[in-house]
Amino acid sequence: MSLDIAGLDYPNKKGPPRRFELAMCSPGEPVLLEPEPKNPADPQAVAIYSCRGIQLGYVRADRAPLIRAYLSRARITAAVFQCMTHRGALIRIALDGAELRLPPPPSGPPEEPEFYPDYDPGWD
Template sequence: MRLMPRQMSLAVVGADHLNKSGPARRFEIALCIPGEPVDLVPEPKNPADPNAVAVVTERGVKIGYIGADRAPLIGTYLSRARISGVIFQGAAKWGAVIRVGLDGEMPVLPEIKPTEPPPDDTGFWPDYIPPDD
């Protein structure tokens, strides 16, 4: 038996499309802070996809849609009240990433593991600049 995760990160796509009114989606994504709550809004009358689920910030601005591969699953979870909370996780080149908590578990941002900077292998050594006297 495969257990479903109690939290998941989801892609938010469509950031380059314009909203009918209000700020541009990419501008709104730039204003979002990781951990900030966002809402999921099913759009069953969406002409492109009846399973579409819009992602809307607390300011009421749409930043995009759940990817089409996950929209039916998330729509089902919404209809069954299995989604406990949704937060903004971060911006991405395709749009954004959100974090969803399921079955009573509130979403938590994943831990970011520090990475070491790559070694400087350019062979460049800066000239010594003496301090001003």
């Protein structure tokens, strides 16, 4: 299962910025999933940390309850950094002892962004 990393642009309390740490990650590198029941914004939050112990972000809020349930039942047997995307980054998890396999990297040009700003003549 691949999961988006949310909160990439929020600052870390200590250590390098999240996007800097993401740039240091390699596909297949282990990541740590850590529930944050005392998180004031979302008691279901699951933080994602690199193998160097630097926070990368969070599991998206819509997936966090499911991932917390998997963690509490020890169903997640592996979690790794998958890849950077044009919108952020992905991690990959394996469940119930299944072998963790990374999908092949995307080929071809990145997807076009969904937003194009209007031209402003003051930019020139």
